[in-house]
Amino acid sequence: MATRAARRVLPGFRLSFGYAVVYMCLLVLLPLSTLVITTAGMSWPDFWSAVSSPRALASYELTFGASLVAAVVNALFGLLVAWVLVRYRFPFKGLVDALIDLPFALPTAVAGITLTTAYAPNGWLGAPLGRLGIKAAFTPLGITIALIFIGLPFVVRTVQPVLQDMHAEAEEAASVLGASRLQSFVRVVLPQLLPAVLTGFVLALARGIGEYGSVVFISGNMPMRTEITPLLIVTKLEQFDYQGATALAVVLLTASFGLLFGTNALQWWTRRRLATP
Amino acid sequence: MGLEVRDLYKSFGETPALRGIDLHVASGSLVALLGPSGSGKTTLLRVIAGLEVPDAGQVLIAGEEQTRRSPRERNIGLVFQHYALFNHLSVFENVAFGLRVRRRPKAEVEERVRELLGFIQLEGYEARRPGQLSGGQRQRVALARALAVQPRLLLLDEPFGALDAKVRQELRAWLRRLHDELHITSLFVTHDQDEAFEVADRVVVMNNGAIEQAGAPEELFESPTNMFVADFVGDANVLQGCARCGRAVFGALDIPYPEYQDEQPLAATAYLRSHDLELRRTRNGGGELPVRIVQARRTGSTVKLVLVALPCLSTLHLDMRPEEWRRLELQPEDTAYLAVHRASVFTRRPGSEEAFDSWTSSGL
Amino acid sequence: MTTTQTQVERPARVPARDSARAGAPSLGRWLLTAAALAFLGLFLFVPLALVFAKALEKGLSAYAAAITEPDALSAIRLTLLVTLIAVPLNTVFGLAAGWCIAKFEFRGKSVLTTLIDLPLAVSPVVAGLVFVLLFGSGGALGPWLSAHEVNVIFAVPGIVLATTFVTFSYVARELIAFMQAQGREEEAAAVVLGAGGVQTFLRITLPRIKWGLLYGVTLANARAMGEFGAVSVVSGHIRGRTNTVPLHVEVLYNEYAFSAAFAVASLLVLVALVTLVAKKTVAWRARVEKR
Numbered sequence: 056m057a058t059r060a061a062r063r064v065l066p067g068f069r070l071s072f073g074y075a076v077v078y079m080c081l082l083v084l085l086p087l088s089t090l091v092i093t094t095a096g097m098s099w100p101d102f103w104s105a106v107s108s109p110r111a112l113a114s115y116e117l118t119f120g121a122s123l124v125a126a127v128v129n130a131l132f133g134l135l136v137a138w139v140l141v142r143y144r145f146p147f148k149g150l151v152d153a154l155i156d157l158p159f160a161l162p163t164a165v166a167g168i169t170l171t172t173a174y175a176p177n178g179w180l181g182a183p184l185g186r187l188g189i190k191a192a193f194t195p196l197g198i199t200i201a202l203i204f205i206g207l208p209f210v211v212r213t214v215q216p217v218l219q220d221m222h223a224e225a226e227e228a229a230s231v232l233g234a235s236r237l238q239s240f241v242r243v244v245l246p247q248l249l250p251a252v253l254t255g256f257v258l259a260l261a262r263g264i265g266e267y268g269s270v271v272f273i274s275g276n277m278p279m280r281t282e283i284t285p286l287l288i289v290t291k292l293e294q295f296d297y298q299g300a301t302a303l304a305v306v307l308l309t310a311s312f313g314l315l316f317g318t319n320a321l322q323w324w325t326r327r328r329l330a331t332p
Numbered sequence: 333m334g335l336e337v338r339d340l341y342k343s344f345g346e347t348p349a350l351r352g353i354d355l356h357v358a359s360g361s362l363v364a365l366l367g368p369s370g371s372g373k374t375t376l377l378r379v380i381a382g383l384e385v386p387d388a389g390q391v392l393i394a395g396e397e398q399t400r401r402s403p404r405e406r407n408i409g410l411v412f413q414h415y416a417l418f419n420h421l422s423v424f425e426n427v428a429f430g431l432r433v434r435r436r437p438k439a440e441v442e443e444r445v446r447e448l449l450g451f452i453q454l455e456g457y458e459a460r461r462p463g464q465l466s467g468g469q470r471q472r473v474a475l476a477r478a479l480a481v482q483p484r485l486l487l488l489d490e491p492f493g494a495l496d497a498k499v500r501q502e503l504r505a506w507l508r509r510l511h512d513e514l515h516i517t518s519l520f521v522t523h524d525q526d527e528a529f530e531v532a533d534r535v536v537v538m539n540n541g542a543i544e545q546a547g548a549p550e551e552l553f554e555s556p557t558n559m560f561v562a563d564f565v566g567d568a569n570v571l572q573g574c575a576r577c578g579r580a581v582f583g584a585l586d587i588p589y590p591e592y593q594d595e596q597p598l599a600a601t602a603y604l605r606s607h608d609l610e611l612r613r614t615r616n617g618g619g620e621l622p623v624r625i626v627q628a629r630r631t632g633s634t635v636k637l638v639l640v641a642l643p644c645l646s647t648l649h650l651d652m653r654p655e656e657w658r659r660l661e662l663q664p665e666d667t668a669y670l671a672v673h674r675a676s677v678f679t680r681r682p683g684s685e686e687a688f689d690s691w692t693s694s695g696l
Numbered sequence: 697m698t699t700t701q702t703q704v705e706r707p708a709r710v711p712a713r714d715s716a717r718a719g720a721p722s723l724g725r726w727l728l729t730a731a732a733l734a735f736l737g738l739f740l741f742v743p744l745a746l747v748f749a750k751a752l753e754k755g756l757s758a759y760a761a762a763i764t765e766p767d768a769l770s771a772i773r774l775t776l777l778v779t780l781i782a783v784p785l786n787t788v789f790g791l792a793a794g795w796c797i798a799k800f801e802f803r804g805k806s807v808l809t810t811l812i813d814l815p816l817a818v819s820p821v822v823a824g825l826v827f828v829l830l831f832g833s834g835g836a837l838g839p840w841l842s843a844h845e846v847n848v849i850f851a852v853p854g855i856v857l858a859t860t861f862v863t864f865s866y867v868a869r870e871l872i873a874f875m876q877a878q879g880r881e882e883e884a885a886a887v888v889l890g891a892g893g894v895q896t897f898l899r900i901t902l903p904r905i906k907w908g909l910l911y912g913v914t915l916a917n918a919r920a921m922g923e924f925g926a927v928s929v930v931s932g933h934i935r936g937r938t939n940t941v942p943l944h945v946e947v948l949y950n951e952y953a954f955s956a957a958f959a960v961a962s963l964l965v966l967v968a969l970v971t972l973v974a975k976k977t978v979a980w981r982a983r984v985e986k987r
Contacts, residue, residue, distance in 0.1 A: 065880065068799075068802075071792040072796040074788075076808070079789070079808075079811060079864075082864060083814060083815055083864060084811070086826035086857075087826055089829035090829070092836070132735045135728060136735065139729050139733075143728070149976075153972050153975070154741070155740075156972055156975060160918045160968035162961075163925065163942075164943075164946055165747065168945065168957055168961060169743040169958075170743055173742055180738065180742060200739070204740070222414070222416065224412050227383050228412060228416040230403040231381055231383070231403045231478075232430035232433065232477070233404045233430050234429070234433040242429070242432075243418055264819070265819025265822070267819065267821045267924070267925035268942070297835075308822060315817045
């Protein structure tokens with residue numbers, strides 16, 4: 056009722072809607088459609104051999120594997136960081152909280168050279184690791200480190216608001232009912248945070264799969280060993296193998312769209328499950 | 333198992349919330365903590381539950397010191413104002429929670445939860461989530477959850493505060509019945525005096541972090557020991573006047589007040605309850621207060637009168653039965669006489685800000 | 697001041713959280729805080745400090761020289777140019793999308809909302825690739841473009857397009873969230889009072905969304921200035937012509953001119969820090985204005 060009235064009352068629907076749709080079609084949908092067109096121009100065996108070459112398979116394993124490990128690390132530590140930021144007080148908390156978003160705001164290339172320098176064998180963090188016999192830069196571990204940096208804000212920022220809004224009452228109820236701190240965390244707090252943790256996890260994972268700038272510097276870029284899929288796309292482009300590049304791009308896009316669709320479904324499901332009028 | 337609270341103090345930063353509370357709740361009784369918001373009643377409940385640590389004082393349940401115990405060791409049932417149900421768990425699991433964390437055998441949990449769901453009349457709702465229940469149903473689940481662990485003491489924080497009037501009325505009666513069946517020592521917080529007087533055996537009136545008066549409902553109503561209780565409990569007409577030489581005078585109303593025999597006048601306040609007043613057409617004896625009728629309004633089964641005392645012009649409210657009103661044959665703007673059968677008079681000692689002397693005069 | 701007031705009004709509520717913590721063993725709390733800070737230190741604070749340490753390693757004059765040499769200056773100029781085109785374009789789009797999504801009901805609204813988020817899910821490399829496919833020599837429009845001697849790929853237009861693509865969602869997302877939270881009653885009231893569309897927008901809507909708009913623009917700006925993957929694919933790395941600041945950083949780094957690379961990078965870090973400050977400010981302003 057109110058919406059229909061608003062539709063009549065407020066002006067500018069046609070103009071704003073028309074402009075938004077045309078702009079989006081020209082800038083986003085038209086360019087993305089070239090992926091479909093180019094793929095459609097390929098024969099199935101060509102496509103299959105492009106996406107399943109040993110070098111491509113090795114790059115998937117690395118890209119998805121490192122992204123998965125980084126997202127798991129971020130889920131655990133993101134939960135911890137969010138918990139500490141919401142529940143505890145410590146000096147410079149406001150500053151720490153503001154800096155969480157740094158990976159969102161920092162150009163990936165800067166993140167790349169910085170992390171590489173920090174974790175290089177003679178770097179601030181690479182040297183101590185080296186003495187422990189751990190080589191970080193130019194290995195899959197380095198790639199994972201870069202992806203942890205890139206995905207760090209996701210879980211923190213999805214969990215933080217949920218934790219903030221969570222009533223202390225539920226935990227108090229649990230403790231009055233005889234639950235220990237651990238029982239109350241596992242049985243009462245965690246289930247309420249889990250959807251947010253999962254959402255952040257998937258967002259970090261999707262981001263990690265497509266990440267390029269922060270990884271190319273630290274990865275060493277050895278084919279079959281430390282070559283991520285986005286880098287392989289660039290390599291194919293530089294060799295003017297547009298079709299090969301497109302085929303790999305389709306694989307990446309399918310994966311990240313699938314994940315994103317998954318989070319939307321997850322959020323929808325959570326809202327329904329916890330529907331409180 | 334009775335509850336004993338001794339000399340409890342608690343403040344939040346600079347704000348004192350509890351200022352020396354002494355309270356005894358007899359085993360098996362149902363006691364209401366009544367007070368305006370901010371009076372400290374919820375804080376007292378939370379200290380008893382162990383959710384707040386008092387600055388000083390003791391909490392004893394069945395004679396056992398509880399003050400240093402954590403909430404989980406106290407074995408208390410607590411029903412929160414906004415239920416605090418676990419939204420991610422089913423009704424069954426909510427009720428079972430306390431038993432699960434105590435690692436009771438499955439069969440026992442099953443049996444106890446079924447029994448309680450029957451008790452709160454929510455059989456068949458086991459698999460629902462709290463979000464799918466009405467407010468009243470949620471409140472009952474919260475109560476069953478608190479009762480599942482067979483607590484020594486049941487605490488309820490504004491248990492019906494968030495519900496609408498009709499459901500509230502039903503649940504009040506239900507809570508009273510439930511208490512009569514279980515005889516569990518219960519303490520509940522409310523700001524609604526009807527609720528307190530209807531449900532509780534004893535009512536404790538709190539104000540500003542202290543207990544003003546505790547007693548049976550009629551005791552509070554008939555003989556308030558201080559101005560706060562006289563003012564807060566029930567609707568009373570207030571008259572300002574002064575006391576001297578064994579009399580208290582409020583305009584044309586003159587009441588014996590033997591507590592104060594000095595000649596130096598003291599400021600006095602009188603509280604007159606509607607049911608202690610009688611409206612008459614004519615003077616009959618001399619102690620009556622002349623009044624002018626300003627308004628008469630029929631609401632349901634009563635007539636609500638607005639009167640102005642002559643000559644001091646204080647406004648008074650009086651309820652009477654319609655047939656009585658008709659018998660008097662009075663109209664607005666008429667002058668009539670008000671007989672005062674009973675009044676609570678309080679005076680302030682010179683130089684003292686807080687101490688009030690009270691005296692209830694009856695049978696005038 | 698404010699905290700004291702809340703405590704006075706609701707004595708039970710504010711300390712509730714305190715007391716939930718009161719019983720917590722302080723050792724556990726200390727350990728958790730230390731673990732969280734150690735994690736952040738390893739992945740955030742140390743790298744941040746390192747940028748400035750490396751940038752200033754060879755002194756202030758070397759720092760100044762690195763950011764004022766001709767190639768650096770032309771990279772800065774190009775980045776500013778690209779940002780000045782891409783961000784306003786996306787801001788206009790954001791306002792249009794925000795207006796129609798937040799103020800009207802129509803079919804396919806959720807589809808439109810999802811599509812607006814689409815570019816965020818596209819790998820930067822793929823974002824560059826689609827423009828190569830469209831405008832490159834082997835692409836759909838390639839032959840026509842080369843016949844008319846228009847250069848898109850390996851030229852400034854390609855960089856602008858790729859940057860606009862990757863920053864497409866930022867302003868729109870912020871504005872949609874902001875405008876949806878505000879509802880449409882005030883605009884409807886203005887129109888009923890006789891305001892025209894433009895007047896309503898300028899006098900009612902814009903003042904109310906300015907903080908959300910500012911934050912969205914700041915985010916888009918940071919991303920536009922810092923975009924690397926997509927721009928790297930379409931630019932062709934022509935020094936002094938198609939090098940943006942991040943690409944210039946890469947070139948310097950690959951030439952082992954580390955302190956020069958970090959000096960130029962520190963400019964981008966400053967942009968990022970300004971963005972974070974803007975975010976804090978907007979959150980704070982929004983809280984203040986809600987009161």
